[in-house]
Amino acid sequence: MESYDLIVVGAGPGGSVAAMTAAELGMKALMLERANYPGEKNASGFALSSKGERDFPFLKEVEFPSMRIGRRTQAHFLSPPPEMEERFSMVTATSRRISYPEGRDYFVKTMYRPELDRYLAERAVRKGAELRLKTLVTGMVWEAGKVCGVRTEGGEEYRAPVVIGADGVMSMTARMAGLREKFGRDEVVSLCTVDYAVPKERADAVIHENCFQTYFAPGFGGLYLIVMADGVHVGGPGVTNSLVSRAVRKRINPAKEVLQMINCPPIQRQLTALDARPREWQAHMLPWMDQFNRRIYTGGFMLVGDAAGVPEPLWAEGVWQAMYSGRLAAETAHEALQEGDTSASSMQRYCDRLEQSPVGQEFIAGVQLRQLFEMLGDPVIFDEATDLLVDLSNNMLWNCQEPKAVSINRLFPILFENLPLLMGMLRVYAPILLETGGDSLRKRIEMIKGVAAMVAQMTGGEVEA
Amino acid sequence: MSRKEEHGEKLDKFALSEIVPAPSDFILFDAEKCTGCSGCVIICPMDLWKMREGRARLEADYREKCMECGSCFIACESGAIDFTYPPGGSGVVYKFA
Numbered sequence: 001m002e003s004y005d006l007i008v009v010g011a012g013p014g015g016s017v018a019a020m021t022a023a024e025l026g027m028k029a030l031m032l033e034r035a036n037y038p039g040e041k042n043a044s045g046f047a048l049s050s051k052g053e054r055d056f057p058f059l060k061e062v063e064f065p066s067m068r069i070g071r072r073t074q075a076h077f078l079s080p081p082p083e084m085e086e087r088f089s090m091v092t093a094t095s096r097r098i099s100y101p102e103g104r105d106y107f108v109k110t111m112y113r114p115e116l117d118r119y120l121a122e123r124a125v126r127k128g129a130e131l132r133l134k135t136l137v138t139g140m141v142w143e144a145g146k147v148c149g150v151r152t153e154g155g156e157e158y159r160a161p162v163v164i165g166a167d168g169v170m171s172m173t174a175r176m177a178g179l180r181e182k183f184g185r186d187e188v189v190s191l192c193t194v195d196y197a198v199p200k201e202r203a204d205a206v207i208h209e210n211c212f213q214t215y216f217a218p219g220f221g222g223l224y225l226i227v228m229a230d231g232v233h234v235g236g237p238g239v240t241n242s243l244v245s246r247a248v249r250k251r252i253n254p255a256k257e258v259l260q261m262i263n264c265p266p267i268q269r270q271l272t273a274l275d276a277r278p279r280e281w282q283a284h285m286l287p288w289m290d291q292f293n294r295r296i297y298t299g300g301f302m303l304v305g306d307a308a309g310v311p312e313p314l315w316a317e318g319v320w321q322a323m324y325s326g327r328l329a330a331e332t333a334h335e336a337l338q339e340g341d342t343s344a345s346s347m348q349r350y351c352d353r354l355e356q357s358p359v360g361q362e363f364i365a366g367v368q369l370r371q372l373f374e375m376l377g378d379p380v381i382f383d384e385a386t387d388l389l390v391d392l393s394n395n396m397l398w399n400c401q402e403p404k405a406v407s408i409n410r411l412f413p414i415l416f417e418n419l420p421l422l423m424g425m426l427r428v429y430a431p432i433l434l435e436t437g438g439d440s441l442r443k444r445i446e447m448i449k450g451v452a453a454m455v456a457q458m459t460g461g462e463v464e465a
Numbered sequence: 466m467s468r469k470e471e472h473g474e475k476l477d478k479f480a481l482s483e484i485v486p487a488p489s490d491f492i493l494f495d496a497e498k499c500t501g502c503s504g505c506v507i508i509c510p511m512d513l514w515k516m517r518e519g520r521a522r523l524e525a526d527y528r529e530k531c532m533e534c535g536s537c538f539i540a541c542e543s544g545a546i547d548f549t550y551p552p553g554g555s556g557v558v559y560k561f562a
Contacts, residue, residue, distance in 0.1 A: 034553045041533070043562040113562045134554035153552055170535040172550060182539060190536040192510050194476060195561040231561055244539045248504040254536075255510035259476060280561045281481035283510035283532040285539065 004030045004130075004160040006333050007150055009137045009173050011038040013045070014305025014322030015166030016120035017056070021330035023127035027337070029330075030158060031121065031129055032150065034136040034167075039117030041168075043193065043284035045319040046226050046233055047108035047212060048116065051358070052320045054100050058123070064115040066228040068203070070108040072210035076266060077386040078217035080379065084264035088389040091210060110211050110228045116319075137167075140176045146299030146342055147177055161342045162333040163301050166326060169285045171307035179295050179303065185245035187309065189288045189316070192258045193235030196276035200230040206273045215267060218379035221252075223261050225270060232276050234262055239288050239316070239370070240377025255283065288316045290366040292355050297347035302329040310359055313366035314373075321359045328353050365432040372428050381421070388418045478511065479530060483558040486528045487551030492537070494523050495545045504540035513537075521545070532557050 006022045008015045011033035022029040035041045047070065053059045077088040098104045125131050141149035141157060149159035150173075165173030169188060174180050211227040221237025237257045241247060247254060261267070286306065287293075293309035296302060304310075305322030312321065332350035336342045354360055376382045391414045395407040415422070433441055505514040505521050513524045513531060524530070533556050538548035550556070 034550055036554050036558075039562070040558055040560075041556070043532075043534075043559055046562070112560075114560060136550055136553040138549075170533075170538070170548065170550070182535075185539060185542070188539050190508055190510065190534060190539075193562075194481070244504075244508060244536060248502075248507050248540055251507050253507060253510070253512075255478065255512075259478075262476075278476055278481055280483075280559065281476075281478040282559060282562055283534045283536075285534050285536055 001157045001159060002030075004028045004158060005337060006030070006162050006164065006330065007032065007158055007160040008129075008164045008166055009150060010166035010168060010305075010307070011035075011121045011124075011131060011133075012042060012117055012166060012168065012305060012322065013120055013319050014307075014326040015164070016117070016124045016326070017323040018164050018166060018304055018326035018330040019129035019131075020120070020124035020127045021327045022333065023124060023129040025330070025334045027330075027334060029124075029129040030160070031124065031131045032135045032137055032152065032158070033121075033131065033133050036134060037114065037118060038121040038131075038133075039112075039114030042113040042117060043282040044191065044286055045113055045322075046228070047110045047317075048319050049108050049317060050100075050102040050106055052109075052323065053102045055320070056323060062119060064111045064119070066110075066112040066115055066231065068110045068207075068211045068227060068229050069106050069209055070110060070211045071106045072212075073107055074210055074213040076213065076215045077382075077389065078215060078264060078266065079386075080218040080383060084217050084261075084266075086266050087386050088393070106209075108212055110226050112228060112231070120323075137173065137176075140173070140301075146344075147301040161300060161337060162347075164326070164329050164333065165301065165303045165307050166305050166322070167307055169287050169306040171303065173301075174303055174307055177298050177301045177303075179298060179301075183287055183309065185248070186243060187287055187289050188244050188285050189239055189242035190244055190247060190254045190285050191235055191237070191242055191283070192255045193233050193282040193284075194258070194262065194278060195280040195282065196232040196234070196271065196274070197279045198227070198230055198232050198274045198276050202273070202275050203227050203230060203232075206270070213270075215261070215264070216376065216382065217261065217264065218382045220257065220261055221377070223258065223267070225267065227274075231279070232271070232274060234258070234267065234271075235282070236261065238377075239373050243288065244285075286316050286318065287311055289313065290363070290370045292360050292363040292366075294351055294355070296354075297344065297351050299344040299347065300342045302332065302347055302350050304329045308354075310354075312359075312362035314369045321362075324357065324359050325354055328357065364435055368428045368431050372425075375424055375428075381424075384418070384421055388414070388421060482530075482532060483560070484529060484531070485555045485558060487555040489552060490528070491533075491549050491551045491556075492523060492527060492531065493547040493549075494521070495547075496520055496522075498543050498545035500543045500545075502541075502543065504542070505537035505546060508536040508540045510534060510536065 139151035221241030311318035
């Protein structure tokens with residue numbers, strides 16, 4: 001039996017950051033990973049958002065062979081099957097209003113996870129943590145109602161006053177610690193991805209920095225097309241069809257839907273232009289919860305990353321969240337050890353801090369954000385929303401079919417007809433605005449009232465301010 | 466095979482996945498508890514569950530094909546499916562995830 005200050009189960013981004021933080025704080029940390037190398041079991045999280053470099057500055061110096069910078073993102077809206085052609089698409093650069101320089105520079109950097117995971121695990125080891133590979137944890141050691149170690153399939157026992165479970169969506173440690181048997185059908189999506197090999201010069205020429213693209217079609221959950229330096233991921237479906245409860249109810253097989261949608265002409269053209277060759281098939285689950293999960297700690301034990309259900313509710317981004325939660329958990333463990341208190345109430349501080357942190361804040365109005373996808377998951381509403389975008393752009397700007405005056409006069413009726421849809425969008429965004437920007441929103445409304453009174457005076461009308 | 470078939474629906478997912486078969490079972494199925502809801506059959510991305518006489522059945526060679534996603538375990542609400550991870554060093558291998 002060996003003793004440590006901290007045991008981390010799982011050497012993904014959350015686990016490795018937890019271990020490296022602990023080592024940096026002078027703790028004796030052990031990481032246990034079931035795979036042959038870190039990243040071997042991951043099938044998701046191919047992009048790290050600029051939040052990564054903001055909060056973990058050491059990442060700025062990292063260059064992985066597969067890395068590509070995503071300064072643009074593109075959404076494609078397709079027509080219903082069987083045609084499934086482009087109807088509307090938009091490329092977006094980063095907003096100049098984003099609050100930190102890395103965020104203004106780029107959205108994400110794409111990369112293959114084995115490269116990222118190995119780097120993070122090696123960094124944890126360099127900082128002094130110990131890493132054991134091919135080691136499956138099969139049990140917890142308990143003492144006085146608190147977790148105080150783990151047992152492996154080989155019968156070894158490792159002891160530590162705090163254990164961190166970083167073992168992914170299918171967390172066995174969460175189960176062994178009595179936090180949950182498993183995530184519910186409404187909390188998890190089942191996704192598939194095809195990876196294609198792509199010549200780097202093709203990807204540079206065709207994609208350049210527009211490496212994060214999404215495709216939506218009526219009735220489909222949507223696909224993402226992610227381009228690394230020399231590879232492409234095409235995967236999905238989106239939450240409307242991949243949430244396990246909905247997939248089962250709608251009798252949707254995620255693999256079948258992904259392969260069917262890959263056949264749509266716009267994706268086929270992209271893959272052809274990229275000279276893409278199928279290389280690997282992947283299937284995995286992700287927690288995709290609309291509310292912050294608080295069942296992530298007990299005496300001597302904390303969950304981080306996917307095991308804690310941290311991916312945010314709109315796009316299920318989770319790598320940065322995993323790293324952030326890993327660091328918070330290790331810091332809490334360090335404090336707990338200093339105070340000599342590893343009870344559940346001591347571990348609760350981690351949960352409270354995570355909920356107050358940007359990771360937890362992502363869940364503000366998560367339920368409403370999810371409604372965006374619910375709305376667009378309806379084939380009729382999706383087609384109407386695409387109509388609105390197409391109608392506005394065709395009639396406002398790009399009309400070469402009719403006199404401009406005719407088409408411009410259509411704009412008001414178009415907006416009026418689409419009021420229900422616009423109100424539906426407002427229903428999603430209003431609660432977020434009110435919850436997060438209540439005061440400034442009210443001030444702006446007062447301002448508008450003032451301006452309205454002024455305009456009324458100028459034009460001789462009367463308006464009650 | 467046409468380019469389109471190679472890219473999409475005709476793509477051979479089994480040929481494109483690498484698995485070191487686990488030396489022991491990691492999915493345990495209790496047929497007595499199965500209610501025949503077919504959730505596992507619908508969701509499995511590798512088509513490893515089949516319905517036989519109103520109950521689900523797991524393919525005998527699943528250890529050579531299962532991607533360890535755990536979807537069947539989540540889909541099953543009758544407690545008939547139990548999922549643990551294959552022993553360390555075995556199971557699915559991702560190089561380009």
